Amino acid sequence: xxxxxxxxxxxxxxxxxxxxxxxxxxxxxxxxxxxxxxxxxxxxxxxxxxxxxxxxxxxxxxxxxxxxxxxxxxxxxxxxxxxxxxxxxxxxxxxxxxxxxxxxxxxxxxxxxxxxxxxxxxxxxxxxxxxxxxxxxxxxxxxxxxxxxxxxxxxxxxxxxxxxxxxxxxxxxxxxxxxxxxxxxxxxxxxxxxxxxxxxxxxxxxxxxxxxxxxxxxxxxxxxxxxxxxxxxxxxxxxxxxxxxxxxxxxxxxxxxxxxxxxxxxxxxxxxxxxxxxxxxxxxxxxxxxxxxxxxxxxxxxxxxxxxxxxxxxxxxxxxxxxxxxxxxxxxxxxxxxxxxxxxxxxxxxxxxxxxxxxxxxxxxxxxxxxxxxxxxxxxxxxxxxxxxxxxxxxxxxxxxxxxxxxxxx
Amino acid sequence: xxxxxxxxxxxxxxxxxxxxxxxxxxxxxxxxxxxxxxxxxxxxxxxxxxxxxxxxxxxxxxxxxxxxxxxxxxxxxxxxxxxxxxxxxxxxxxxxxxxxxxxxxxxxxxxxxxxxxxxxxxxxxxxxxxxxxxxxxxxxxxxxxxxxxx
Numbered sequence: 349x350x351x352x353x354x355x356x357x358x359x360x361x362x363x364x365x366x367x368x369x370x371x372x373x374x375x376x377x378x379x380x381x382x383x384x385x386x387x388x389x390x391x392x393x394x395x396x397x398x399x400x401x402x403x404x405x406x407x408x409x410x411x412x413x414x415x416x417x418x419x420x421x422x423x424x425x426x427x428x429x430x431x432x433x434x435x436x437x438x439x440x441x442x443x444x445x446x447x448x449x450x451x452x453x454x455x456x457x458x459x460x461x462x463x464x465x466x467x468x469x470x471x472x473x474x475x476x477x478x479x480x481x482x483x484x485x486x487x488x489x490x491x492x493x494x495x496x497x498x499x500x501x502x503x504x505x506x507x508x509x510x511x512x513x514x515x516x517x518x519x520x521x522x523x524x525x526x527x528x529x530x531x532x533x534x535x536x537x538x539x540x541x542x543x544x545x546x547x548x549x550x551x552x553x554x555x556x557x558x559x560x561x562x563x564x565x566x567x568x569x570x571x572x573x574x575x576x577x578x579x580x581x582x583x584x585x586x587x588x589x590x591x592x593x594x595x596x597x598x599x600x601x602x603x604x605x606x607x608x609x610x611x612x613x614x615x616x617x618x619x620x621x622x623x624x625x626x627x628x629x630x631x632x633x634x635x636x637x638x639x640x641x642x643x644x645x646x647x648x649x650x651x652x653x654x655x656x657x658x659x660x661x662x663x664x665x666x667x668x669x670x671x672x673x674x675x676x677x678x679x680x681x682x683x684x685x686x687x688x689x690x691x692x693x694x695x696x697x698x699x700x701x702x703x704x705x706x707x708x709x710x711x712x713x714x715x716x717x718x719x720x721x722x723x724x725x726x727x728x729x730x731x732x733x734x735x736x737x738x739x740x741x742x743x744x745x746x747x748x749x750x751x752x753x754x755x756x757x758x
Numbered sequence: 759x760x761x762x763x764x765x766x767x768x769x770x771x772x773x774x775x776x777x778x779x780x781x782x783x784x785x786x787x788x789x790x791x792x793x794x795x796x797x798x799x800x801x802x803x804x805x806x807x808x809x810x811x812x813x814x815x816x817x818x819x820x821x822x823x824x825x826x827x828x829x830x831x832x833x834x835x836x837x838x839x840x841x842x843x844x845x846x847x848x849x850x851x852x853x854x855x856x857x858x859x860x861x862x863x864x865x866x867x868x869x870x871x872x873x874x875x876x877x878x879x880x881x882x883x884x885x886x887x888x889x890x891x892x893x894x895x896x897x898x899x900x901x902x903x904x905x906x907x908x
Contacts, residue, residue, distance in 0.1 A: 365835030449831070458828040598902050599815065600808040603840065609815070612824040657888060757801050 353635035355482075356558060357575020358489035360400065366495055366582055367441070368448030368604070369568065369691030373628060374583055375601045375610070376756070377534050378590025380526055383507070383515030386587055388535050392518060392542030395735040398728065399543070399706055401572035402713040403552040408560045408568060409722045413552040414709060415648040421619035421708035430704045431649050435673075437701060438546055438642040444679035445635035446472075451604045452628045456621075462682055467633070469678040476636050476670060481557045481656035488633030489575075491672030494626030499585040501614035501623075505592035512588060524596075531650040533753040541695045542583070544738065545705040546641035554643040557656055562722070589614075600757075602688060617717025624670045624682045635674070643670035662737045692755055699746040702739045710736055785895045793851040802847055803905035809841050810898030817891035818875065821884050830881065838874045841867065859904055865894050866897045868903075873897070 366374075377385045407413050412420075412730075417428040449472065450465035521531045540707065555568060590612035594601055601607060604627075611623035640656065647654035647666040654666040710732040714724040724732065745746065794802075816833060819825050825833075845867045851862030873894050880886035 371760065454832040455829045458831065477803055598811040598898055600805055603836050604813060605836060607827065612819060616824045620826060754801060
C-alpha cells in the first residue's frame with residue numbers, strides 16, 4: 349500500500365468530520381455534556397466506515413458510484429427529489445464552508461470579512477479547477493492533518509481518563525447539564541454529521557477517479573478504515589478538548605475563534621496557528637468535497653460524462669455544476685448570513701436525505717447476483733441493516749428535536 | 759375517469775394548502791406587539807452570560823500571551839457583534855413579571871459590551887486586561903444567576 353493511496357479516505361473523512369459546522373458542534377458537545385457524547389462519535393465512525401467501504405467496493409466492482417445507485421433503485425421521480433434535496437444540502441454546507449474559510453483567514457491575517465471570502469473562494473476555485481484529483485485529495489488531506497494538534501491538546505489539557513472512558517458508554521445527562529431534548533439533538537446532529545451523504549458520493553466517485561480495480565479492494569478497505577477512523581479520532585479529541593476548555597465554565601462555544609482556543613491554551617501561539625491552518629485546509633477541503641460531490645451527483649443522475657481529470661469540453665455538465673455550486677455558495681455567503689447557523693440547518697436536513705443515500709448502497713452491496721464474491725458477508729449485511737435502522741430513527745427525529753430543543757439551545 | 763379524479767384531488771389539496779398559507783400569513787401580519795416568552799428570554803440571558811465568560815477568557819488569553827494579534831482582534835469583533843445581536847433581541851417587550859430582571863440583564867449586557875469596546879486599547883496592558891477579565895467574569899456570573907439554568 350502506497351502512503352499516498354489513503355488520502356482519498358482522509359480527505360473524505362476530514363471533509364465530513366471536521367468541517368466548519370462539525371468543528372463548532374463537536375466543541376459545543378464537549379462544553380455542554382463533557383465526555384458524555386463520545387459513544388456517538390464511535391457509533392458514527394463505525395457506521396461511516398462500513399458504508400464508505402461498501403460504496404467504494406460497489407463503485408470498484410460495478411463501476412457505479414453512489415448516486416447512480418440512487419437513481420437506479422429509487423426510480424427517476426423519487427430519485428429527482430433526492431437529487432434536489434441533496435444538492436440543496438450541499439449548497440447550504442458549501443455556503444457555510446465559504447463563510448468559515450473567510451473567518452479563518454481573518455483570524456490568521458486580519459482584513460475585511462467579505463474581502464477575505466472573495467480571496468478564499470477565488471483560491472479554492474483555482475485549486476479545484478487546476479489541480480488533478482489525486483493532488484487535490486493529497487493537499488487537503490495532508491494539510492488538514494494539522495488538526496492532529498487537537499489530539500495533543502486533549503492529552504495536554506489533562507482530562508480525567510476514567511471519565512473519558514465512561515463517555516464511550518451511553519448514559520443520561522447528569523444534573524447541571526442541559527436536558528434530554530438538547531442531548532437528543534446533539535446525538536442526532538453528531539451522528540448525522542459524521543454520516544453526511546456527500547462523503548460517500550465523493551468517496552465512491554473518487555474510487556472511480558483513482559481508477560481502482562478489484563485488485564485495489566484492499567486499498568478501498570484501508571482507505572475507509574484508516575481515513576474515517578482518523579476522522580473519528582480527531583472528533584474524539586475535539587470533544588475532549590472542548591470539555592477541558594469550556595465544560596462547567598458557563599461558555600457555550602459558538603464562534604470559530606472559540607474552537608481554536610483549546611489549542612492555544614495547550615501550546616500557546618504555535619498551537620493556535622497550527623489549529624487555524626488545519627481548520628483552514630479541513631474547511632476548504634470540505635468545500636471542495638461538497639462542490640465536487642454535487643457535480644458527481646448531477647452528472648451521474650442525468651447520465652452525463654463526469655470526472656475531475658476529464659477536460660471541460662468532455663464533461664461540461666460536471667465542470668459547470670461544481671463551479672456553479674461554489675459561485676452560488678459565495679453569492680449566498682456574501683449576503684452576510686451566519687455560516688454556523690446555515691450549517692446547523694444543513695446537518696439536520698441532511699439527516700432526512702440519509703436513508704435514501706445509504707439504502708441503495710446496502711441493497712446493491714448485498715446483492716450476490718450483481719456483486720458475485722464481492723457481495724457483503726452476513727455480518728456486514730446485518731451491521732448495515734442495523735446502521736440503516738439507526739439512520740431512519742435519526743431521520744424521523746431530527747426536525748422535531750431541532751424544534752423542541754431550539755436548535756440545541758434548550 | 760381515474761385521471762380526472764386524481765386531478766380534482768390535486769387541485770383541492772393545492773387550494774387548501776394555499777388557503778392555509780394565506781390564513782397563516784394573515785395571522786402573522788395582524789399580530790399585535792407581544793411580550794417575549796419566558797424560555798426565549800432565558801435563552802437570550804444564557805447567551806449573554808456565555809458571551810461575558812468568553813470575553814473574560816479572551817482577556818485572560820491575551821494577558822497570558824497565547825493569542826496572535828489578528829486572532830485576538832477578529833475573535834473580539836465577532837464576540838462584540840454577537841453581544842450587540844443579543845442586546846438587539848432583548849429590545850422586545852420582556853415577559854410579564856420579568857421587567858426587573860429584564861432591566862438588570864440589559865444593564866449587564868451593556869457592561870459586557872462596554873468592556874469589549876475597551877479591550878483593543880488594553881491589549882498590551884496586563885493589569886488592564888486582568889481588571890477587564892474580572893469584570894466580565896463577574897457580569898457573566900450575575901447573568902447566569904438571572905438565567906437560573908445550567
